[in-house]
Amino acid sequence: MKTEIEKKIEEFNKSKVPVVAIDPSLDKYQGKILFPEKLALAEKKLKGIKLPATKKD
Amino acid sequence: MKIEKYHLKSDHTFTYFEFISIGSKGAIRKMIEFQETSIPNLYNLAFGDKNPETASIDDLAISNNGDTQKVLATVVDALYVFFDRNPEALVYATGSTASRIRLYRIGITKFYKEMQDDFHLYGQIENKLYVFEPGVSYDGFLVQRKFK
Numbered sequence: 001m002k003t004e005i006e007k008k009i010e011e012f013n014k015s016k017v018p019v020v021a022i023d024p025s026l027d028k029y030q031g032k033i034l035f036p037e038k039l040a041l042a043e044k045k046l047k048g049i050k051l052p053a054t055k056k057d
Numbered sequence: 058m059k060i061e062k063y064h065l066k067s068d069h070t071f072t073y074f075e076f077i078s079i080g081s082k083g084a085i086r087k088m089i090e091f092q093e094t095s096i097p098n099l100y101n102l103a104f105g106d107k108n109p110e111t112a113s114i115d116d117l118a119i120s121n122n123g124d125t126q127k128v129l130a131t132v133v134d135a136l137y138v139f140f141d142r143n144p145e146a147l148v149y150a151t152g153s154t155a156s157r158i159r160l161y162r163i164g165i166t167k168f169y170k171e172m173q174d175d176f177h178l179y180g181q182i183e184n185k186l187y188v189f190e191p192g193v194s195y196d197g198f199l200v201q202r203k204f205k
Contacts, residue, residue, distance in 0.1 A: 039101055
């Protein structure tokens with residue numbers, strides 16, 4: 001019988017989601033568009049596109 | 058095969074990521090941003106170099122730092138983190154030039170098998186989306202998380 005901690009460790013080791021360090025200095029970018037040209041290009045290319053359904057399979 | 062990746066840092070919302078590319082041209086600070094678009098739940102993945110002197114972001118910079126695979130693997134890592142926080146999101150990526158789009162296609166192809174387990178991958182041709190196939194040229198790419 002695995003303990004809760006062992007289960008969590010197992011889950012953590014299996015996860016493909018990497019561990020990311022939070023850097024509060026990056027919070028200053030919140031609400032800002034760092035790459036406006038890229039966003040404009042994406043908006044232009046996405047115009048009229050039919051997207052896949054977003055609901056769960 | 059174990060693919061090398063850079064260590065990622067993020068803001069508290071897991072929308073802005075930073076890492077340092079280390080290669081033949083030295084250390085280059087890179088930023089990844091998941092940009093909200095005018096389409097609800099659809100984000101544009103943008104990344105580029107951060108100029109430490111001016112603090113500006115150069116989205117057209119081509120670093121040629123000799124670590125393209127490691128950089129792309131790190132971008133895929135950021136994608137995993139972003140989807141973990143925003144499971145119902147759609148993420149779009151395109152390049153500002155044909156060579157950039159080709160680079161992204163090569164990158165997706167490289168991680169295709171790993172990503173296919175977790176994501177639906179689409180390639181855009183004009184205003185239509187098709188299931189991504191390696192070796193096909195696309196105008197852009199769309200990623201959606203699979204729910205198991």
